[in-house]
Amino acid sequence: MGGDDGGVGNSAYGRKKFRRSKAHFADRITADGRDGWPVEAGRYRLVVSRACPWASRALVSRRLLGLEEALSLAVTDPVQDDRSWRFTLDPDGRDPVLGIRYLSEAYDRREPDHPGGVSVPAVVDVPSGKLVTNDYQQITLDLATEWTDLHREGAPDLYPRALRDEIDALVEDVFQDVNNGVYRAGFATDQEEYEAACTAVFRRLELLAGRLERQRYLVGDTITEADIRLFTTLVRFDAVYHGHFKCNRWKLAENRVLWGYVRDLYQTPGFGDTVDFDHIKRHYYQVHTGVNPSGIVPLGPDLSGWTTPHHREELGGRPFGDGTPPGPVPAGEEVPARGRP
Numbered sequence: 366m367g368g369d370d371g372g373v374g375n376s377a378y379g380r381k382k383f384r385r386s387k388a389h390f391a392d393r394i395t396a397d398g399r400d401g402w403p404v405e406a407g408r409y410r411l412v413v414s415r416a417c418p419w420a421s422r423a424l425v426s427r428r429l430l431g432l433e434e435a436l437s438l439a440v441t442d443p444v445q446d447d448r449s450w451r452f453t454l455d456p457d458g459r460d461p462v463l464g465i466r467y468l469s470e471a472y473d474r475r476e477p478d479h480p481g482g483v484s485v486p487a488v489v490d491v492p493s494g495k496l497v498t499n500d501y502q503q504i505t506l507d508l509a510t511e512w513t514d515l516h517r518e519g520a521p522d523l524y525p526r527a528l529r530d531e532i533d534a535l536v537e538d539v540f541q542d543v544n545n546g547v548y549r550a551g552f553a554t555d556q557e558e559y560e561a562a563c564t565a566v567f568r569r570l571e572l573l574a575g576r577l578e579r580q581r582y583l584v585g586d587t588i589t590e591a592d593i594r595l596f597t598t599l600v601r602f603d604a605v606y607h608g609h610f611k612c613n614r615w616k617l618a619e620n621r622v623l624w625g626y627v628r629d630l631y632q633t634p635g636f637g638d639t640v641d642f643d644h645i646k647r648h649y650y651q652v653h654t655g656v657n658p659s660g661i662v663p664l665g666p667d668l669s670g671w672t673t674p675h676h677r678e679e680l681g682g683r684p685f686g687d688g689t690p691p692g693p694v695p696a697g698e699e700v701p702a703r704g705r706p
């Protein structure tokens with residue numbers, strides 16, 4: 366499982382330094398279909414694990430942009446087996462649309478014996494059953510900029526042209542030190558590597574807290590791609606990265622600014638309604654047996670704080686710019702009660 370993709374499979378911590386490789390399938394689904402995959406309502410299926418921070422970016426974007434009908438959703442079991450991600454949450458253990466039991470079947474249809482692992486997020490072409498892309502860095506950018514004809518009315522501009530340079534620079538720092546930094550700390554195999562990664566995590570979080578002290582969102586006064594990418598790591602912080610990955614200088618709940626910021630987003634339609642804390646905890650604590658040999662899943666932390674007032678609206682800001690919040694979660698996609706505060 367996982368190959369050398371540096372994801373969260375057991376292979377992610379060997380004796381060599383933790384390294385996250387590039388996505389293997391990087392075709393893009395675009396308005397002009399230049400890679401052979403044109404944007405088309407109903408043609409593709411987004412496969413995610415709700416445990417996975419990289420896949421969760423796509424879950425949030427899809428909700429904010431109102432792409433739920435155009436791009437259907439498959440949710441895997443949070444715990445992989447030796448054939449990787451599986452559809453055991455569905456009747457007969459089969460994805461009802463793709464008809465497969467394992468995500469690897471879509472990868473194999475695309476390229477038998479492909480090198481590298483099977484990872485989420487993955488977008489699969491429903492008619493052929495073939496994987497199109499698992500390029501988690503590009504998928505959300507394309508949802509924001511290539512799928513515009515299918516966006517809901519009032520969808521926000523998550524990647525505004527005028528702000529792209531600033532967003533790109535910020536998400537690169539956030540990726541290195543935070544999104545991927547927590548994995549480097551968690552899968553470190555010596556003290557020095559761990560300390561360097563953990564130090565970088567908190568140094569960057571402190572810088573981000575400084576930035577967010579007086580402004581509601583990371584770039585400008587509306588939600589952008591940068592907020593989505595920071596959110597999916599922050600929302601996991603106290604539940605898994607603090608304990609399991611030893612990023613424990615402080616808890617997010619102890620940092621006034623970041624705790625306010627992440628609760629603000631969590632309580633914004635399209636963010637918190639995609640988060641399943643049960644899947645998150647079971648995945649990390651049960652799958653990484655090198656880090657947690659007993660597989661015991663901790664009971665905490667207490668989730669009740671997630672719905673408490675954050676007062677960030679006092680900073681102003683227009684969460685959706687000229688747009689509006691998304692509607693309710695589509696029937697059948699609700700996070701079960703055990704995964705919510």
Ligand SMILES: N[C@@H](CCC(=O)N[C@@H](CS)C(=O)NCC(=O)O)C(=O)O
Pocket residue numbers: 366367370371372373374375385386387388389416417418419420445449450482483484485486499500501
């Ligand atoms: N490593 C992936 C990025 C996404 C990723 O790491 N996903 C993890 C889940 S959070 C995954 O599916 N890892 C493979 C596994 O655990 O089997 C890529 O390079 O495309």
